[in-house]
Amino acid sequence: MLYLIGLGLGDAKDITVKGLEVVRRCSRVYLEAYTSVLTVGKEALEEFYGRELILADREDVEQEADSILKDADSSDVAFLVVGDPFGATTHSDLVLRATQLGIPYRLIHNASILNAVGCCGLQVTLPRMCFFVVLTRNVLPFYRLRGDFILVHEL
Template sequence: MLYLVGLGLGDPKDITVRGLEIVKSADEVYLEAYTSILTVGKEALEQFYGREVILADREFVEQKAESFIESARNSNIAFLVVGDPFGATTHTDLVLRAKEVGVPFQVVHNTSILNAVGCCGLQLYSFGETVSIPFWTDTWKPDSFFEKIEGNLDRGLHTLCLLDIKVKEQTIENMMKNRPIFEPPRFMSNQQAAEQLIQVVNSKDNASKLTGDTLCVGVARVGWPDQKISVCTLNEMLNCELGQPLHSLVIVGKIHPLELDFLRMFNPDITPPDSS
């Protein structure tokens, strides 16, 4: 059996009781180590679980997953995922691959940023399509996420922006020369995301729903003991320091009075978009 086990967002104890039972009894335990991060490292997980944990990086998951999927045909393999197993398309692909070759699987869900973002007080059913904002380079500056944000704002919906994570990435030169040299990990901040969004706004010829005065919420380390939330305009977000990763950014749509009351716990001076 292949078990995909969600770990939640905080420390090792955020795993569910069912998930912990699976980990303790599994023949092998893998930790997916590139779509998100925990507050602790592999060693802390091993100590809490009482089990060896094998790190599974991007290359392993995307190119060598067949090895542990096939192992799950005759043994129990636990594949640990920060957040919820279906919070990333990579893990959906694993399920499809297991199904294709007839390997049984089970999923143990947990909290993820997709629902935990409700900690800022915005109602989850008032969110529209979630977007991902990638790191730009000098020659690659995609902005397809902008149209989705505009569409959400047009309908009065909030937008959760998932910010880019670069773990075990290679430069183009090292990839071409097949050199196993990797860049240091990078995690996009709310400030970097705001800067890219403002550049997109300024590049548009026509007026957009998203402006520098649009209300935003920056969240950092959701579910961790030092979780931080900041509410301000997109322009003000450029100078809003939320500290260590992971960060996410919410573009605020139409605000319900209860949402406004909650947001004012973080910034008493905010003005709702409808009254601006």
């Protein structure tokens, strides 16, 4: 079984109880180390989880996914992600590869950057929709200031 486990946004103790239980029983535990900033060191996570973590960089996940998925059909393998597991498309690709190989998977969600929006004084529910703005050209400061003036916020 492949487990994709969200670690939340803070320290080692932000992992869910369910996530921690899974980490402690897995044969291998990978720590994704490139799509988000880890606020604590790998050693702090290893100490709290009681497990050795294998760092997985972009190349490991995108080019060497087979090594992560190796034996996941017969033993439990965990893939830890800062925030929530589906915060990056690479993690979706890992699930698709597992599915193609007949490897079952489970998700254990956690807080992500969208949950932290309230700390900035913004609300995801206003104006009843959440938008992601993808800039396709350089934005001049005038447009940014005008947007701030009319209370348009970007994440």
